[in-house]
Amino acid sequence: MNYLRMEGEQLPAFKKINSPLDLKKLTLAEMNELAGEIRQQLIESVSRSGGHLAANLGVVELSIALHYVYDTPHDKIIWDVGHQSYVHKILTGRGDRMSTLRQYGGISGFPKSEESPYDAFNTGHSSTSISAALGMALARDVQDQHYSVIAVTGDGALTGGMTYEALNHAGNAGLDLTVILNDNEMSISKNVGAMSSYLNRLRTDPSYARTKDEIEGVLSRIPGIGPNIARAAGRFKDTVKYLMVPGIWFEELGFTYIGPVNGHNLEELITVLGNVRKMKGPVLVHVITQKGRGYQPALNDPDLFHGIGPFDINTGKTDRRLLPTYTEIFGQFMVDKGREDDRVAAITAAMASGTGLKNFALKFPQRFFDVGICEQHAVTMAAGMAKAGLKPVVCIYSTFLQRAYDQILHDVALQNLPVIFAIDRAGLVGEDGPTHHGVFDLAYLRSIPNFTIMAPADENEFLDMLNTAFTINGPTALRYPRGIGAGVEIEPQRRILEIGKSQTLREGKDLGIVAIGRSVEMARDLTTILAEYGIEATLLNARFVKPLDADAITALARKSSRLVTIEDNCLQGGFGSAVVELLADYNINADVLRLGIPDEFIEQGKAEILFQYLNLDPESMVETIIDHWPDLIPNATWELRKIGEN
Ligand SMILES: Cc1ncc(C[n+]2csc(CCOP(=O)(O)OP(=O)(O)O)c2C)c(N)n1
Numbered sequence: 001m002n003y004l005r006m007e008g009e010q011l012p013a014f015k016k017i018n019s020p021l022d023l024k025k026l027t028l029a030e031m032n033e034l035a036g037e038i039r040q041q042l043i044e045s046v047s048r049s050g051g052h053l054a055a056n057l058g059v060v061e062l063s064i065a066l067h068y069v070y071d072t073p074h075d076k077i078i079w080d081v082g083h084q085s086y087v088h089k090i091l092t093g094r095g096d097r098m099s100t101l102r103q104y105g106g107i108s109g110f111p112k113s114e115e116s117p118y119d120a121f122n123t124g125h126s127s128t129s130i131s132a133a134l135g136m137a138l139a140r141d142v143q144d145q146h147y148s149v150i151a152v153t154g155d156g157a158l159t160g161g162m163t164y165e166a167l168n169h170a171g172n173a174g175l176d177l178t179v180i181l182n183d184n185e186m187s188i189s190k191n192v193g194a195m196s197s198y199l200n201r202l203r204t205d206p207s208y209a210r211t212k213d214e215i216e217g218v219l220s221r222i223p224g225i226g227p228n229i230a231r232a233a234g235r236f237k238d239t240v241k242y243l244m245v246p247g248i249w250f251e252e253l254g255f256t257y258i259g260p261v262n263g264h265n266l267e268e269l270i271t272v273l274g275n276v277r278k279m280k281g282p283v284l285v286h287v288i289t290q291k292g293r294g295y296q297p298a299l300n301d302p303d304l305f306h307g308i309g310p311f312d313i314n315t316g317k318t319d320r321r322l323l324p325t326y327t328e329i330f331g332q333f334m335v336d337k338g339r340e341d342d343r344v345a346a347i348t349a350a351m352a353s354g355t356g357l358k359n360f361a362l363k364f365p366q367r368f369f370d371v372g373i374c375e376q377h378a379v380t381m382a383a384g385m386a387k388a389g390l391k392p393v394v395c396i397y398s399t400f401l402q403r404a405y406d407q408i409l410h411d412v413a414l415q416n417l418p419v420i421f422a423i424d425r426a427g428l429v430g431e432d433g434p435t436h437h438g439v440f441d442l443a444y445l446r447s448i449p450n451f452t453i454m455a456p457a458d459e460n461e462f463l464d465m466l467n468t469a470f471t472i473n474g475p476t477a478l479r480y481p482r483g484i485g486a487g488v489e490i491e492p493q494r495r496i497l498e499i500g501k502s503q504t505l506r507e508g509k510d511l512g513i514v515a516i517g518r519s520v521e522m523a524r525d526l527t528t529i530l531a532e533y534g535i536e537a538t539l540l541n542a543r544f545v546k547p548l549d550a551d552a553i554t555a556l557a558r559k560s561s562r563l564v565t566i567e568d569n570c571l572q573g574g575f576g577s578a579v580v581e582l583l584a585d586y587n588i589n590a591d592v593l594r595l596g597i598p599d600e601f602i603e604q605g606k607a608e609i610l611f612q613y614l615n616l617d618p619e620s621m622v623e624t625i626i627d628h629w630p631d632l633i634p635n636a637t638w639e640l641r642k643i644g645e646n
Contacts, residue, residue, distance in 0.1 A: 012033075012037070013026070013030055013033045013037050014034065014037040014038065014041060017034065017090070017095060018095075019091075020067040020072055020092060020118075023064065023067050023068055023091060024068060028266060028267055028270075031064055032266060034064065035060045035061055035064060035266065036294075038060050038064075038087055038090055039057055039060055039293075039294040039295070041098060042056050042057060042060075042087070042090075043057075043294075043295050043313060044313065045086075045098040045099060045101050046086075046101070046311075047310060047311050047312070047313040048099065048310055049099075049100075049101045049102050049106075049310065049431070050102065050307075050308055050309040050311075050431060051086070051101055051102055051109050051307065051308070051431070052083035052084065052109065052306060052307050053292070053295070053305045053306075054186075054291045054292040054298045054305040054306050055083055055084040055154070055184075055291060055306065056086040056087055057291070057292050057294050057295055058084070058184050058263070058289040058290055058291045058292065058293050059084045059087055059152075059182060059289060060293070060294075061263060061264050061266045061269055062152070062180070062182060062263050062269060062287055062289060063087035063088050063091060064087070064091065065266055065270050065273055066088075066150065066152070066180075066273065067088070067091045068270055069270055069273040069274050070148055070150065070273075070277065071147075071148075072092070072118055073092075073116075073117040073118045073120065074147050075147050075148040075150065076120035076121070076133070076136055076148070076149045076150065077118075077120055077150045077152060078111075078120050078121045078123070078129045078132050078133045078136075078149070078150070078151045078152065079111050079123055079129065079152050080123060080126060080127065080128065080129035080130075080151065080152060080153035080154060080157045081110075081124065081125070081126045081157060082109075082110035082111040082122070082123035082124055082435075083109065083110065083306075083307070084152075084154070084182070085110065085111045085119070086098070086101070086109075088111075088118065089107060089116070092116055092118035093116070093118075094107055094115075094116065102433070102604055103431070103604070103605060103606075104603065104604065104605025104606065104609045104610070104613075105603075105605070106604075108604060109431065109432060109433065109604070110122070110123060110124045110432075110433070120136070121133075121136070122435070123435070124432070124433075124434075124435020125399070125400065125403070125435060126154075126156065126157045126160050126373045127153070127157045127158075127159075127160025127161070127162040127163045127373060128162060129152065129153045129157070130151045130153060130162075130163055130166035130167060130170060130179055131162055131165065131166040133149045133150065133151035133166075133177055133179070134149075134166055134169060134170045134173065134175075136149045137149045137170075137173075137175050137176065137177045138173070138175065141175055148176070148277060149176075149177055149178070150178045150179075150180060151177070151178070151179045151180070152180045152182055153179060153180070153181060153182065154181075154182050154184070154187070155181065155183040155185065155186075155191050155195075155199055156186065156187030156191050156350060156372070156373055158181065158195050158199075159187065159191065159192065159193050159195065159350065159371075159372025159373045159374055160372070160373040160374055161374055161376060161377065167253050167255070168253065170254070170255075170282050171253035171254025171255055171282055173282075174281055174282065175281070175282070176281060176282075177282045177283070178276055178277075178282075178283050178284075178285065179255070179282070179283070179284045179285070180284075180285050180287055181199075181284055181285065181286045181287065182263065182287050182289055183199055183203070183260070183287065183288050183289070184288075184289045184290060184291040185199075185291075186291045186302055186303075186306075187350045187372065187373060188303060188306045188307075188350055188351060188352075188353070188354065189303050189352050189353060189370070191372070192350070192370050192371070193371075193372045198249060199286070202259070202260060202286060203260050203288060247259065247284065247286060254281075254282060255281075255282045255283060256279065256281060256282070256283045256284070257284050257286065258272065258276060258283060258284070258285045258286065259284075259285055259286025259287065259288075260286045260288045261285060261286065261287045261288065262287075262288060263287040263288050263289035264289065264290065264293065272285065273285070291306075292305055295316075296316075297311075297315070297316025298316070300316075301316075303353055304353075307354075321484065323484040323485075323487050324459070324484070325356075325482075325483050325484050326424070326456075326459070326462060326480040326481060326482075326483070326484070326485055327355060327356040327424055327482075328356055329356075329459055329462060329463065329485075329490070330355070330356045330395075330422060330424070330466070330480070331355075331356030331357060331358070331359055331360065332356075332359070333463060333466050334346055334356070334357065334359075334393065335359050335360050335363055337466075337470070338363060338364045338367065339363070341391065342367070343389065343390050343391045344367065344390075344391045344393065344470075345367040345368070345369065345382075345385055345390045345391065345392045345393070346360050346361075346364075346368050346369070346392075346393050347369045347371065347381065347382050347385075347392055347393065347394045347395065348368075348369070348370050348371070348395050348396070349370075349371055349372065349374055349375045349377075349378045349396055349400065350370060350371075350372050350373045351395070351396070351397065351400075352368075352370050354397070354424070355395035355396070355397070355422070355424050356395075356424075357395060369381070375396055375400050375401060375404040375407075376404045376406075376407050378394055378396065378404070379396075379404040379407035379408055379411065379412060379419070380407045380411040380412075382394045382412070382419045383407070383412045383415065383417050383419060386417040386418050387415070387417060391418065391420070391470065392419050392420070393419075393421075393422055394419060394420070394421050394422065395424065396422075396423065396424070397423070397424050397425040397436075397438060398423045398424070398426040398427075398438025398439075398440070398441045398479060399429075399435070399436050399437065399438045401423060401441065402440065402441075402444065405444060408475070409448050413448045413449060413450045413451060413474075413475050414450075416450045416473075416474045416475070417474070417475060418472065418473050418474060418475070418476070419475050419476075420469045420470070420475075420476050420477075420478070421475070421477040422466075422478055423441055423478060423479040423480070424482070425438045425482045426438040426439075426441055426455070426479035426480055426481055426568070426569075427439060427479075427482075427517070427518055427568035427569065427607075428568060428597070428602060428607050428610050428611070429607070430482065430604070430606055430607045431604050431605065432604065433602075433603060433604030433605075434601040434602060434604070437597075437601075437602055438479070439568065439569050439570050439597045439602070440570055441477070441479050441569065442455075442479070442545050442567065442569040442570075442573075442574045442575050442578075443569065443570050443572060443573030443574050443577075444573075445477050445546075446545055446546050446573070446574075446578060447573070448475075450474045451474070451476070451546055452469075452472050452474065452475070452476045452477070452544070452546060452547070453476075453477045453478075453479070453544065453545040453546040454468070454469075454476070454477070454478050454479075454497075454543060454545070455478070455479050455480065455516050455517030455518075455545065456480055456485075456517060456543075457486065457515075457517065457518075457520035457521065457541045458485050458486035458487075458488045458520075459485045459486065459487075459488055459490055460488055460490060460491050461497075461541075462478075462480055462485065463490070463494055464494060464495045464496070464497050465497060465543075466478065467494045467495070467496060468495075468496050468497045468499070479517065480517070480518075481517070481518045481568070482607075483607075485518075486521045497543065499544065499547065500544050500547035500548065500549055500550075501543065501549055501552075502514070502541060502542045502544070502549035502552045502553070503540070503541040503543060504538065504539070504541075504552070505524065505539040505540070505541055506524075506527055506537065506538060506539040507536075507538050508527070508531075508535075508536030508538045508539075509536050509538075509559075509560070510530075510536050510537060510560065510632060511535070511537050511538070511560050511562040511563070511564060511625070512537065512538045512540070512556035512557065512559065512560045512562065512563045512564070513526070513527065513538065513539045513540070513563075513564045513565075513566065514540045514542050514553060514556070514563065514564070514565050514566070514579060515539065515540070515541060515542065515565070515566040515567070516541075516542045516543075516566070516567050516569075517568065518568050519566040519595075519596075519616075520539075520541045520566075522566065522611075522616070522617070522618050522621070523566050523618075524539065525618035526566075526621050526622060526625075527539050529618055529619065529622045530622060530625070533632075533633050534633065535626075535632050535633060537564075538560065540553070540556060542575070545575050545578060546578070548579065548582055550582055553579060553582060553583075554582065554583065554586050554588055557583055557588050557590040557592075558588060558590075561589070561590045561591060562590070562591050562593075562629060563579070563583075563591070563592045563593070564592075564594075564595060564621075565579050565580075565592065565593070565594045565595065566595045566596065566616075566621070567595070567596040567597075568596065568597065568616070569596055569597060570596065570597045570598075570599070571596040571597060571598060571599065574596055574597075575596070576592070576594030576595070576596055577594070579592065579594075580592050591629075593624070593628050595615075595616060595621055595624065596616070597614065598614065602614070
């Protein structure tokens, strides 16, 4: 394959596709040609913008077949997680915008109804598609409308509890609904769990092949095929390599199971889906695909190419970073801690590499638990472990931990169990956008009794906080951002921090600034700029969101009566709110300016761009502060500077 084409140049078959209607004019040979071109386009686009490559390379033929057979957007396709929807985007008129993928103002890396009528339902978090599809199918029937609803879900998504809740309901409801199970044996890493083993048996064990009678039974339910043709099932099976195996588990739930189907054979896919479209009741089509198909580096390492930053198209290599990320620092800490204490256990919900636990898993396989995409189960399981004497560390991204709110509250906090929550990707995560920004955790955690909540300002403080977390006899949350930290040199000596104690980083008479986590670094730059205007600020690194350092914060508010809070969390209920509540409780009348994420969902884009868009970069924050308290600076100077800039 020629990986090096000119940016923006379109390939012959690719050029012809502006909508699924164009697809329907192609011959099978042309569609196969198109599949090759789409793979090339995907590799090129993702090499520039980063994104979810491997899963998309695996669903090229499936996406083509779906849009060929079904009448979209009248028929609704719901992509589970949605990270595999790039091919669907290309086929539905967005091929020419692939160069803007995941960028600020560009097309989203996930299905987005606001972007296209072909994106039937917004997704980003796993295992929601069958529930959403069922909801649409129910609404369709209640309103006596007529269209097909298809949920495309992965075998990884099948480890998530919502899937079973939806299958349970759908099988019983018995209405027309199609679930495509896109089985590539991979979640992000190798898939886990008993269901994964079951699917593996369906794929490989010939004893699961259906008897002729059973095949006839299923085929006779297809309108237009009927009993006579069904009797020729053996021939039918041979001609289109159409295998029907019991999938007894799905059948028992009320689904007609069809498969396994070769997800890279367009002819087979189109034939099978064409028949499925006519079938009544809930149907599950088991499609076998290969993650990373068509690009050797992705085939070699589908885990890395699940979600990857920009890479060299010829070698598949990404740029090496000089500084370690928070995730990497956490991973090393866990290995050290695991060695020191054999009660330390690590739990991930299908994100072993994303959360930095790969080495811990290798070194302590008995104490490493990848439970699949089931954050709720992960949290309650950790509660059980803590109750029974282990020291569990639950490592989940901020956005996915939202799933487990009740488990955190009811199973962990209510029993005051010492579970440590390592909350990675807190704050704005960048290109994955609104489904993935981790900007709500401070708000959703801080209302829960018994919790200690910390956020580090730099790498050393992060390690000290992790160290401190193991000394706390109750639930503890540590939230830290995606990527590298402040870049400080890591000191060998670890400390135990005093719980609820902030750190004063700078003293100044004009106003007080209290920042938390990643915002502390920005606040430092902000105070430097303020000083250039002759404004001297006191800067507190809060370290703890709960308990707050009431002494230091109230003293600061009393001293200056002008207080700024800075956080990369939602303002509603977040850190600044905690400070305001504290001052109200102490009856302190201070003017508090809260800076953070406003009450809206934040778009995708590089974090630096998003911070600017939100006026949360140091320069913009200076402007906001001076606009809020114009008397801090002789007006003329400020206005002159602004004029000078324009
Ligand atoms: C609730 C939740 N937890 C974790 C993730 C992160 N995640 C994104 S894709 C993925 C794996 C999905 O595997 P599968 O459904 O088999 O799809 P594939 O990538 O193999 O096509 C995971 C764990 C998520 N999106 N949502």
